[in-house]
Amino acid sequence: MSETRYTKDHEYIRIEGDTGTVGISDYAQGQLGDVVFVELPSIGKALSKGGEAAVVESVKAASEVYAPVSGEVVAVNNELEAAPGTVNEDPAGKGWFLKIKLTDAAELDGLMSEAEYQDYVKSL
Amino acid sequence: MLNRQGRPTQAGDAAAERHETFTGNRALQQIEPLIFEIGHHETTGVDIDKPAPFKSRLGKHARKGEIGLPGLSEPEAMRHYVRLSQKNYGIDTGLFPLGSCTMKHNARLNEKMARLPGFSDVHPLQPLSTVPGALDVMLELARYLMTLTGMPAVALSPKAGAHGEACGMMAIKAAIEAKGEAATRNVVLVPESAHGTNPATAALIGFSVKAVPARPDGTVAVEDVKALLGPEVAAIMLTNPNTCGIFEPQIVEIAAAMHEAGAYFYCDGANFNAIVGKARPGDLGVDAMHINLHKTFSTPHGGGGPGAGPVVLSERLAPFAPVPFIHVENGKSRLVEHKAEAPEGNDPFGRMTAFHGQMGMYVRALAYMLSHGSDGMKQASEDAVLNANYIRAGLADLMSLPFPDHPSMHEALFDDEWLKGTGVSTLDFAKAMIDEGYHPMTVYFPLVVHGAMLIEPTESESKASLDLFIATLRDLAIAAKGNDKTRFTAAPHHAPIRRLDETRAARQPVLKWEKPQPVAKAAE
């Protein structure tokens, strides 16, 4: 069973056991426009909740992607290097950014559920 | 009148259809390949005799392989670059209302002066006894800049605006170090509306950046600045007139607050053209301000440079000005090229560039200043402001002003509120202006205004030119609101090229020409 939680900065984290897959939401990719480059962290890097985890670039904008929770980077999506457009086409699936091993699962409590996030996006 | 040649004199049915041409050219618009596609490795457009035999002193460093560059004969080169030029829009083509860029007339007198052999054909390191006239130009330009700004010193050498910013901020950092506060004063305040070079410059020099919020009326409030002040604040970088086209009404109070907190006031002088001869930064409490000679003083923008960014400095920053500078003592001037040669009381923070800065630009700017005189420069600023406000008055009922409560200085700022629901974006509107024969205004800057359109006509436009521009934008605005969408979203229709795929350019960067691979080989 997996569960997806969201931040106010439009990152998602899909939890599977003690690991979470991080990416940006469909709303976020729509706002950014065509993604042309993704800068990913190195494996093993320790991230703290709210800290910079990656950078996603469109033609005229660069946005930081923040870590939804604290933890260690255990995998990154190297496919994005050659095909950054995947973030636009399939943000929740093949367009993931990185996998993180959680240090404190309680941090998830502060994030939004799918339904809460959809309401949040509607309010913007 | 009799026509004895049998030549048709009527336009005929020429208007009936436009067909594709065999060449792909469209009369004056010629498709032009890259030099690598038309040149040959053995071709050259210069005639240089082979030297008499001699013994090389290159040793083992002699080049082995060939360079891989084609040449063009002189007629081919001439035609290539003339054709390229015809795909460009310049000030001489038409109104160029690029906000914050001051695209004013570039007088050819200035070009002529810069090409006098006594200026263009002198070396920066030839004996100083052979270049007194070059030092005269620098001294005279410095005098003009100091007088116009009301500041006691100027560092001439920075190469462009951002380089000038770096110079000014380095002087501030040096002054802070001299006070022994280097470890603690490391924050620079930058308004959200600032040009990107400001935060980039502060970061370059090792400061961290704290944003000052923009007030709803497009200005910076002294209370907001005061709320951010503390012993860690080194300086504020404030553009005045600001990027929303407004003269900061509380600038004097902001300067005083900075000084009271032991910090400095860096002013971005990009918009100085609005106030030359009308107000002096020195009277407002500015500590350092760069001046873009390529904006305010009409040296040509040249497709993105070269510029020049002299920095005027207050009394407290003047001792830290970088080398080189000219020191005048007892009527004698001396070029100080090294820190160790600096006169007593000076502590130059270092050097910004090799040699002495943009002499070619100094000459052009000085020729402009001499031509205009103090009376003409004041008139130019008044006309620049008048023109911007005239455009604003002519469009305010159709387009929306984010900051209606302040008069505009030399540029009028609109937002895209008025385009809501039309399906036309600021970018589309800008591209439709191209079809009408205009260069678009600055768009999407400043960032604090949604869909910003920043229009700076400069003083170089006649009333007739402004009237036609206003009428054109009104026609476009009405069309945008009237759902004439394709005039915008597919624009430009009449430019040498249509909208370009910038996503593709960024995803698969092709940054130089590569020889096409034969198909068979590519398939391997």
Next chain:
Amino acid sequence: MRYLPLTDTDREDMLARIGVSGVDELFSDVPAGKLLTEPLDLPRAKGELEVERIMGRMAAKNVAATSVPFFVGAGAYKHHVPATVDHLIQRSEFLTSYTPYQPEIAQGTLQYLFEFQTQVSALTGMEVANASMYDGSTGTAEAVLMAHRVTRRRKAVLSGGLHPHYTQVVETLSEMANDEVVALPADVKASEDILAQIDDSVSCVVVQSPDVFGNLRDLAPIAEKAHAHGALLIAVFTEVVSLGAVTPPGAQGADIVVGEGQSIGNALNFGGPYVGLFAAKSKYVRQMPGRLCGETVDADGQRGFVLTLSTREQHIRRDKATSNICTNSGLCVLAFTIHMTLLGQAGLSRLAEVNHANAVQLADALAGVKGVEILNESFFNEFTIKLPKPAAAVVEALAEKGVLAGVPASRLMPGAGLDDLLIVANTEINTDDDRAAFVKALAEVL
């Protein structure tokens, strides 16, 4: 007021349309008492003729390079520029255009930037080049910052053969950014042991060839050791014509190459404006400063060019940009690329050959003057001579005899104990007579 089209009637009509009674009402945000009421203390407007007279008088006080036997170099070089170049760069559509932010009406600028990038890549032997920096010195400082970003280290080692102004520009910026710089002492004979400086703490090694004394340097061993320690080699040149004759830095393992491009297409201009060349390995492209032009297609599939990878730059990335550079050297780039197109590799090789031949001829002749010693083992078009007297005084004495003989090392490096050294350049512009005049005058002065 020949540059101002508005008439007084226009101004009155416009003020009425705006709804203000006078222009100063538009300046109402200027704080009380700060609006100037009197013209500033500067001369009044002047006609063209008068301006020409004033500027002409100042220009006439300077000795132009073309008017005398001229051997001054050390970072800026007098070369012949074809008349075509200066004609073309003064075309309105080039001269009076802006940075090509609207690509549909700036394909002229964009295409020549693309051609320029390709030319610089080929010349330096590098994979990618940008659309220019201000000049060689500022480009070198930017290259050091770029190396710090790539390696995540903050220590640069500068060769003692690097132009002292370049060294100072790097030192100034590094000091401000709290980065470490190890600048080796002036290295007249290219004998320094720079390899000993390279360890795992070093971000980059900066080496110039031909160096400021004219020596050609072997970069390959430096690149090799730098790479073994995770550091980058930044190769610098101030005389781009040398690349017509010598092995390019890209073939010797350089990671970043920075050069002054003034020699091609651009006048001496007493030091500026010049044009900085900047090239790198393509894997570092996202860490490069400055503008990049790239190829793409338009809505009809037709080839076109745009500024690209802009997210590196200040207008998007702000305080996280790779550099604060905005305006660069547009028109000087155009002059460079036109001149280089006229030359082609055939012309550049020939030009380089003539430069080298002239310099060798001069060196041999000077070596025959009593008390003069040539210090270089190898050189291109510039070398250093040792004189029996302080070089600065010799240069002044020669200037009085109508020969501009070179740059005393003490002008660039005062207090370094190099007072008897003179850096001499000889390009294609000097004739046999010019060289003879130099040799004769020098013999007399010594």
